[in-house]
Amino acid sequence: MEYKVESTETLRNKCAACYRQFNRIEHLVEHMRTSYHSAHEPMAIAKTRMQKYIQHQRMQNLLSHPRKPGLLGRFANLGIRDNTESGSTGGTQVVALACKMVGGGSDGSLDLCAKVCLTDEYDNIIFQSYVMPLIPVTNYRYETTGIRPEYLRDAIPLRQVQKKIQDFLCNGEPKWKIRLRSGRARILVGHGLDHDLDSLQVEYPQVMIRDTAKYPPLLKSSKLSNSLKYDIQTGIQDPYEDCVATMKIYKRMRSQVHKVEAHPLASDTQNRNNFAAWRQNELERMSPDQMMEISRSDYNCWCLDSYSG
Ligand SMILES: [Zn+2]
Ligand SMILES: [Zn+2]
Numbered sequence: 001m002e003y004k005v006e007s008t009e010t011l012r013n014k015c016a017a018c019y020r021q022f023n024r025i026e027h028l029v030e031h032m033r034t035s036y037h038s039a040h041e042p043m044a045i046a047k048t049r050m051q052k053y054i055q056h057q058r059m060q061n062l063l064s065h066p067r068k069p070g071l072l073g074r075f076a077n078l079g080i081r082d083n084t085e086s087g088s089t090g091g092t093q094v095v096a097l098a099c100k101m102v103g104g105g106s107d108g109s110l111d112l113c114a115k116v117c118l119t120d121e122y123d124n125i126i127f128q129s130y131v132m133p134l135i136p137v138t139n140y141r142y143e144t145t146g147i148r149p150e151y152l153r154d155a156i157p158l159r160q161v162q163k164k165i166q167d168f169l170c171n172g173e174p175k176w177k178i179r180l181r182s183g184r185a186r187i188l189v190g191h192g193l194d195h196d197l198d199s200l201q202v203e204y205p206q207v208m209i210r211d212t213a214k215y216p217p218l219l220k221s222s223k224l225s226n227s228l229k230y231d232i233q234t235g236i237q238d239p240y241e242d243c244v245a246t247m248k249i250y251k252r253m254r255s256q257v258h259k260v261e262a263h264p265l266a267s268d269t270q271n272r273n274n275f276a277a278w279r280q281n282e283l284e285r286m287s288p289d290q291m292m293e294i295s296r297s298d299y300n301c302w303c304l305d306s307y308s309g
Helices: 002-012 025-035 044-064 069-074 149-153 158-170 193-200 239-254 277-284 288-294 302-307
Strands: 094-104 110-120 125-132 137-139 187-190 209-211
Touching: 025 277, 025 288, 094 158, 094 193, 094 239, 110 158, 110 193, 110 239, 125 149, 125 158, 125 239, 158 193, 187 193, 187 239, 193 209, 239 302
Parallel strands: 094 187, 187 209
Antiparallel strands: 094 110, 094 137, 110 125
16 A cells, blocks of 8 residues: 555656656756756657668768769869859858868868858858968868868968858848847858857857757757767768758758747746746646646757747
8 A cells, every 4th residue: 555655656756758756746846947858858759760860861971972082172173152142042041051171280280261161951052162271271181171282272262251151141130130030140050160160260149050069959968868869970071061961950950840839948037937946835736747837948949940030
């Protein structure tokens, strides 16, 4: 009989999201307070499917681009593509960016952008060019970049590329004015974008950045138990292929169907007191499902981009 009582009690203290059990209700409340469970967390089934999809995507990339760097180089002079000024990109609100780095400095360890690519949501190239770095290149890293000195000879100077990309991203919106889900500035997708933007000396607000290397559901060392693990392929890959790969992952994550909430973030003012200490008694009387109802995400789920104008 005693066992039965205990099991009902345990059931009552079971997290509605991760199913962890707690001996005491206050432990469950504390767990909910700190775990930021939400409808935007990757679920176990979605995770398996996503992992399969990423695996498939990587295989496809490997299979369809077995070419050697020399082949890419042969088209070096045809490398410049610039549709940034054309009217056809006016409606493009999401773009992917990737760079290829060569080495600078006395030991060649300084990363310098030598090739850049910008694509739209449909994998069309908006801008692609070799880039002439501000300081001399001391290591072309040919094995992994496929870039030879002659490709950079007629390359566009970094300053020009910087301005072009900066202007295209802001799309006429002053940088200080750029806010999420408003205005004309474009959403920027990439993998490790801080490094790319740094090397291009482009400044762009974090609210507009969708980085597959920083997105909690995709992180290896994420607190999310169901996090999706993946790697963007490294090695001799053209920036265009990096753009295509990250854009696919972004679109996949954006298309997830999650519960629509007026205030989806724990940091939204409306949610600030959801698990406040002064509500402790009230919280301890709630069911696990009721607690889940008021629990919000601590990161900006990319599904929210699909609701923006
Ligand atoms: Zn939990
Ligand atoms: Zn979501």
